[in-house]
Amino acid sequence: MPLYGPAAAVVLAPLFQIFNEHADEISKRLFDNLMRLPRSPHFFQMLSADELEQTQRRQLQYLLRLASPTLSAHDHGVMARQIGRIHAAIGLDRSDLARSPGALWASIRNFITPDTHHGALEVLERRFIRDLALQLDVYQNLQTSRETMLLSLTEVAWKAPTYTDLITQVVETLSDCDEIAGCFVGRPDDVGIFRYESIGGAAMGQYLSELEKSADGAIMANSDSPKGNGPTGRAWRSGNIERSLNISTDPHMTPWEEAARRVGFRSSVAIPLHQPDHPTRAILTLYSASPGAFTASDRVAFTSLLQSLLGFAITRLEALEGKTQTMSHGLRQHFAGLLRGNALVMHYQPLMDLHSGQIVKVEALARLLDGDQLIRPDAFLPAFSAEDLFELYRLGLEQALTDRQRWAEAGHDLGISLNLPATALGDGRYYLATRDALHRHACAGEKLTLEVLEYDAFPLGVDPLIVLSHFKALGVVLAEDDLGSGHSSLNRLREIPFDDVKIDRHTARVGHHNPERVLLFIYQLIQLGHTLLKRVTVEGIEDFDMLEAIAVLGADLVQGYVISQPMSAKQLAQWLRQPRNAPDRTRPVTAYGVLAMDILKRERQRLLAHENQRVAPD
Structure with missing residues (x-):
């Protein structure tokens, strides 16, 4: 007997007429029988009265469609896969799914005489079997999809060069999954309000728009407010995965229930991202269009794997770039849009040669013009992805070399110093952009200094010696920036072809510290640089006392407000016309200068005494 077509319809x-006549009774029996399955009560109990009534109607409608004389093989395939996705989403285990035909049979057997309807029951039973097979195929396909997704996310976890790249790629990957209606990664800001740093899925964007209309839309990190007791707030505090099984009936979700209902979010899970026994670094929250989602055993395992994988990824990135500033998704997009909208403006801070008193180079510093406001890098850099950082470098180098040409035509042949981010060492485009820009502007390589931060960890799988040697082949000067601020080994300074080192501004600041100890440390760093045949710049110098002191201690170049604040290219051209002199290293007149001279004498005496002791006969 065929399952579909005219013969099956006859x-x-x-049987179909009997089902319609006893629909209410069959529906009640079906519900009672499903409630006896192991996990079904867990699902039904989380529903509101209206949702429960609607679910019962849909169950009956599905049974009637399954027994319909007009059902085609194609239509059966479509509806079985649809209900399979729903069953998977609500957390119905495969074991319960396998038992469901028995629940259906138990619901209808009291209304049918087997001998009279033997042929119809055979067709219906075979349809049941095919229906179960199709639904189990959906389960398997979803499991395969999750496994493929985890492989993709594993690659992201290992390779994402920045926190922004990580969270962007994570939500993009997850939002492609049919089981996930929307997702976000976020962290609390300084006042404890959660910021949606990256969002995935069209519904998520609508959800945020709905929340913006409500004064109660913010998520808080603390438990003092009802807005801190949803899954996201609880997960941040507990470090455990937290769920809302049904947003419409969960009292903790009251502040967000209306917005969630409007966009079709029915349940959620908040996954705190951290390594075991470490503080939570961020929260990944997933939303589903079905109640009870993310509760089946395979989904529980999936969310646990996400937690471990992404917790590792954030820890890896914090080792590379430190803990980044919390920033909303909208602000990230705004800054990236400014960069690509011709809002980049380079400012320049002069560096003075302490031997000659001449301005020999300037450091190019990026600013974004937002209306009348100039935005500094510490505000926008945390928002940038690796692609944004490359665009910043390319546009900034182009603008700086163009300005340098104008200064040279006016008689000021200055060098340009520019930051080279750690991501550049794993991205060949930086080398090509540098080579092409130098050629396009007919600029000698020695006029360009590329600065690499001391605390930048080099990307995995990258040999910095080889990569930086390529830049050296262009003739550019390489500088290790912020010496004294990080923990890089002396081997790095000795083996990598740096020409210059820059002593960190915080290292050169006395503040509440003992001035003699600060100056002695600066002297030792200068001596270290000179011993390794590096030119030494001290940055962040703000007053003449410290300027004189570092000159006495032997620094080669100085940068800081004592020379000049960063300024536009036009302002720099005017500023360069003013005369200036370096302090006299041999005749200090300030307290710090005199102290530096005393340190210098004592260190020389100590070295001389050590030398005499070494060569003295036994």
């Missing part, structure tokens, strides 16, 4: 017609 056999099924009487």
Whole structure:
């Protein structure tokens, strides 16, 4: 007997009529029988009265469609896969799914005489079996999809060069999953309000728009407010995965229930991202269009794997770039849009040669013009992805070399210093952009200094000696920036072809510290640089006392407000016309200068005494 078509329709017609006549009774029995399955009560109990009534109607409608004389093989395939996705989403285990045909049979057997409807029951039973097989195929396909997704996310976890790249790629990957209606990664800001740093899925964007209309839309990190007791707030405090099984009936979700209902979010899970026994670094929250989602055993395992994988990824990135500033998704997009919208403006801070008193180079510093406001890098850099950082470098280098040409035509042949981010060492485009820009502007390589931060960890799998040697082949000067601020080994300074080192501004600041100890440390760093045949710049110098002191201690170049604040290219051209002199290293007149001279004498005496002791006969 065929399952579909005219012959099946003739056999099924009487059975279908019985189903319609006893629909209410069958529906009640079906519900009672499903409630006896192991996990079904867990699902039904989380529903509101209206949702429960609607679910019962849909169950009956599905049974009637399954027994319909007009059902085609194609239509059955479509509806079985649809219900399979729903069953998977609500957390119905495969074992319960396998038992569901028995629940259906138990619901209808009291209304049918087997001998009278033998042929129809055979067709219906075979349809049940095919229906179960199709639904189990959906389960398997979803499991395969999750496994593929985890492989993709593993690659992201290992390779994402920045926190922004990580969270962007994570939500993009997850939002492609049919089981996930929307997702976000976020962290609390300084006042404890959660910021949606990256969002995935069209519904998520609508959800945020709905929340913006409500004064209660913010998520808080603390438990003092009802807005801190949803899954996201609880997960941040507990470090455990937290769920809302049904947003419409969960009292903790009251502040967000209306917005969630409007966009079709029915349940959620908040996954705190951290390594075991470490503080939570961020929260990944997933939303589903079905209640009870993310509760089946395979989904529980999936969310646990996400937690471990992404917790590792954030820890890896914090080792590379430190803990980044919390920033909303909208602000990230705004800054990236400014960069690509011709809002980049380079400012320049002069560096003075302490031997000659001449301005020999300037450091190019990026600013974004937002209306009348100039935005500094510490505000926008945390928002940038690796692609944004490359665009910043390319546009900034182009603008700086163009300005340098104008200064040279006016008689000021200055060098340009520019930051080279750690991501550049794993991205060949930086080398090509540098080579092409130098050629396009007919600029000698020695006029360009590329600065690499001391605390930048080099990307995995990258040999910095090889990569930086390529830049050296262009003739550019390489500088290790912020010496004294990080923990890089002396081997790095000795083996990598740096020409210059820059002593960190915080190292050169006395503040509440003992001035003698600060100056002695600066002297030792200068001596270290000179011993390794590096030119030494001290940055962040703000007053003449410290300027004189570092000159006495032997620094080669100085940068800081004592020379000049960063300024536009036009302002720099005017500023360069003013005369200036370096302090006299041999005749200090300030307290710090005199102290530096005393340190210098004592260190020389100590070295001389050590030398005499070494060569003295036994």
